[in-house]
Amino acid sequence: MEPPPKTDPLLLTPGPLTTSATVKQAMLHDYGSRDIRFIEMNRRICAGLLSLCDAGETHLCIPLQGSGSFAVEAMIANQLPRDGKLLNLVNGAYGHRITEICRYLGREVSVLETGEDQPVDPADLARVLESDAGITHVTVVYCETTSGILNPVPDIAQVVANHGRSLLIDAMSAFGALPLSASNVPFAALAGSANKCLESVPGLGFVIADKASFPATEGNAHSLSLDLYKQWHYMNETGQWRFTPPTHCLLALDTALQELEREGGIPARGRRYQENCRVLVNGMRELGFETLLPDGLQAPVIVTFLMPENEVFSFTGFYRRLSDLGFVIYPGKLTDRDSFRIGCIGSFGADEMRAAVAAVKQVLQTMGIRNLGSE
Numbered sequence: 001m002e003p004p005p006k007t008d009p010l011l012l013t014p015g016p017l018t019t020s021a022t023v024k025q026a027m028l029h030d031y032g033s034r035d036i037r038f039i040e041m042n043r044r045i046c047a048g049l050l051s052l053c054d055a056g057e058t059h060l061c062i063p064l065q066g067s068g069s070f071a072v073e074a075m076i077a078n079q080l081p082r083d084g085k086l087l088n089l090v091n092g093a094y095g096h097r098i099t100e101i102c103r104y105l106g107r108e109v110s111v112l113e114t115g116e117d118q119p120v121d122p123a124d125l126a127r128v129l130e131s132d133a134g135i136t137h138v139t140v141v142y143c144e145t146t147s148g149i150l151n152p153v154p155d156i157a158q159v160v161a162n163h164g165r166s167l168l169i170d171a172m173s174a175f176g177a178l179p180l181s182a183s184n185v186p187f188a189a190l191a192g193s194a195n196k197c198l199e200s201v202p203g204l205g206f207v208i209a210d211k212a213s214f215p216a217t218e219g220n221a222h223s224l225s226l227d228l229y230k231q232w233h234y235m236n237e238t239g240q241w242r243f244t245p246p247t248h249c250l251l252a253l254d255t256a257l258q259e260l261e262r263e264g265g266i267p268a269r270g271r272r273y274q275e276n277c278r279v280l281v282n283g284m285r286e287l288g289f290e291t292l293l294p295d296g297l298q299a300p301v302i303v304t305f306l307m308p309e310n311e312v313f314s315f316t317g318f319y320r321r322l323s324d325l326g327f328v329i330y331p332g333k334l335t336d337r338d339s340f341r342i343g344c345i346g347s348f349g350a351d352e353m354r355a356a357v358a359a360v361k362q363v364l365q366t367m368g369i370r371n372l373g374s375e
């Protein structure tokens with residue numbers, strides 16, 4: 001794997017993110033949609049995605065054009081029957097987006113919401129499921145990218161299964177780095193993206209759906225282009241995509257999946273991100289920044305820092321100076337606290353993260369701030 005070109009900034013953002021030079025180079029081909037190499041590559045990608053969550057025997061993989069939200073919307077539209085009812089577990093903006101999707105789709109939804117720094121509580125979930133027999137499906141966001149919080153998906157999956165309901169997982173910012181195995185986490189479907197922890201380019205998502213219940217999803221979709229039932233059947237019967245495939249995105253993802261395997265799979269990638277996260281959090285704390293989350297709730301994906309209460313500090317200036325030094329960070333997304341975020345995912349390691357922390361230190365110095373904590 002070649003490092004990314006030095007002329008591009010390091011994207012410390014949760015997508016688009018920094019990809020390896022080899023992933024970008026993989027796109028330098030024009031494949032026709034009927035090319036046998038292309039058809040084989042699609043099969044290889046789907047098999048690879050299924051094996052990453054031990055779901056080759058139990059689930060189907062349906063790739064879909066578009067950003068991650070397209071896959072989430074397609075998953076809900078296809079899995080939730082038109083007369084079904086969703087219980088949506090929310091602790092951030094991506095959870096709220098699922099509620100909004102249901103409103104567009106005209107599907108019944110109720111919300112169990114916790115604070116943006118509070119994981120979903122499985123005991124509360126059990127109580128709601130016991131009190132409302134109408135709920136057919138439950139949605140959870142594995143890593144809520146709003147704050148970077150990790151939700152206890154295995155525990156939630158057990159509660160949902162014990163109550164005989166179906167679980168839909170937004171695994172967008174977790175898939176490829178955080179473990180999720182269909183052999184011990186029962187789920188009806190999950191949605192993922194090529195562009196986050198899989199370290200490929202944006203433009204393509206996928207849904208992994210339980211085989212046994214898949215035939216019953218026929219006719220659920222409200223939308224022609226997001227109809228996963230049709231998408232899968234067409235691909236299964238012809239080997240081809242229903243509509244123009246994102247050929248270059250698929251070439252990139254094929255290489256990205258090989259690079260993930262060479263790195264040592266999900267455990268190794270998870271460790272690299274964990275180390276990125278540790279270097280970031282320790283370095284920033286030394287400079288006087290505070291994290292929103294305690295370490296025990298923090299997923300090694302993106303870290304939310306509280307906006308320093310320092311008269312001299314301005315986020316706009318901070319962002320611009322960091323970006324001049326080659327590091328792109330992310331504004332905050334919390335509803336009730338001023339914050340900013342720095343991502344730990346992408347094709348880089350602890351050295352680049354140390355350089356990012358050094359750049360933060362340098363920027364603080366040019367702003368005339370020595371240590372945020374002591375001033």
Ligand SMILES: *Cc1c(COP(=O)(O)O)cnc(C)c1O
Pocket residue numbers: 014015067068069070072094141143144145170171172173193
């Ligand atoms: C990135 C992300 C999405 C999808 O966002 P897009 O901007 O549509 O790619 C959905 N859910 C979570 C948790 C995410 O992190």
